Amino acid sequence: xxxxxxxxxxxxxxxxxxxxxxxxxxxxxxxxxxxxxxxxxxxxxxxxxxxxxxxxxxxxxxxxxxxxxxxxxxxxxxxxxxxxxxxxxxxxxxxxxxxxxxxxxxxxxxxxxxxxxxxxxxxxxxxxxxxxxxxxxxxxxxxxxxxxxxxxxxxxxxxxxxxxxxxxxxxxxxxxxxxxxxxxxxxxxxxxxxxxxxxxxxx
Numbered sequence: 001x002x003x004x005x006x007x008x009x010x011x012x013x014x015x016x017x018x019x020x021x022x023x024x025x026x027x028x029x030x031x032x033x034x035x036x037x038x039x040x041x042x043x044x045x046x047x048x049x050x051x052x053x054x055x056x057x058x059x060x061x062x063x064x065x066x067x068x069x070x071x072x073x074x075x076x077x078x079x080x081x082x083x084x085x086x087x088x089x090x091x092x093x094x095x096x097x098x099x100x101x102x103x104x105x106x107x108x109x110x111x112x113x114x115x116x117x118x119x120x121x122x123x124x125x126x127x128x129x130x131x132x133x134x135x136x137x138x139x140x141x142x143x144x145x146x147x148x149x150x151x152x153x154x155x156x157x158x159x160x161x162x163x164x165x166x167x168x169x170x171x172x173x174x175x176x177x178x179x180x181x182x183x184x185x186x187x188x189x190x191x192x193x194x195x196x197x198x199x200x201x202x203x
Contacts, residue, residue, distance in 0.1 A: 054082050057089050069096040087116035095126045103134035114146075121151050128160045137164040155186035162192060171196070 060075030076093040079086060094109030110127040114120065124147030131140040144161035147154060162177030175196050181189030 051082060053086075054079055057083065057086060060089060061092055064092040064096055067099075069099050072096040073100070085116060087113050087120075091117065091120055091123045091126075094130075095122065098126045098130040098133075101133070103130040106130040107134070107136075107139075118146070118150055121147060121154065124150065125156060125160070128157065128164075132160065132164055137168050140164040141168075153184055155181045155184035155189060158184065159186045159189035159192060162189065166192075166196065171200075 056075040056077075057079035060072050060079055063069075063071035063075055073093055073096050076089045076096075079089045080093065083089070090109050090113035094106045094113055097103075097109060098106035106126065107130050110123050110130065114123045114127065117123070124143060127143045128140045128147065131137070131143055141161055141164050144157045144164070147157040148161075151157065158177045159181035162174045162181060165171075165177060166174035175193065178189050178193035178196060182193050
């Protein structure tokens with residue numbers, strides 16, 4: 001009878017040890033899963049990969065370099081549909097539209113492109129030109145001011161601002177700009193200054 005009791009005790013102890021081992025394993029497993037979930041939660045998200053650049057981007061920029069402005073605008077239309085913040089493409093299409101006389105379109109593209117790349121002075125020149133040609137002299141002056149914030153001694157910017165100011169009747173400011181641009185070596189500004197002086201002396 002004694003051996004039966006001993007056997008029962010052994011089986012009971014074995015069961016307890018087995019249950020304890022299983023419980024310990026489950027505790028470890030649940031803890032590991034929880035740690036992995038916490039690590040995933042705290043990990044920075046994977047960076048969003050930009051969409052691939054369509055071949056039309058390179059084609060449009062090559063067309064712009066070749067001064068084929070119609071091809072520039074058609075290719076960069078596809079490029080910018082896919083990548084609307086492609087600054088180089090945006091500025092190139094804006095400059096192409098300015099050269100083609102599409103001044104409102106040029107203004108939209110150049111304004112957006114320069115917000116992305118304000119250091120591209122050719123973009124500012126095209127924007128001042130497009131606004132001047134479109135009759136927006138006040139906007140041209142504003143664009144010239146922003147151009148000069150990037151390139152303070154840009155003689156062309158000062159001369160183009162002088163032109164716009166003269167058309168608006170701001171004669172003293174226009175003469176001051178023309179004289180400064182002439183001093184900086186802009187020959188067109190020197191001619192503009194002469195014309196202003198002659199107009200001032202005319203009866």
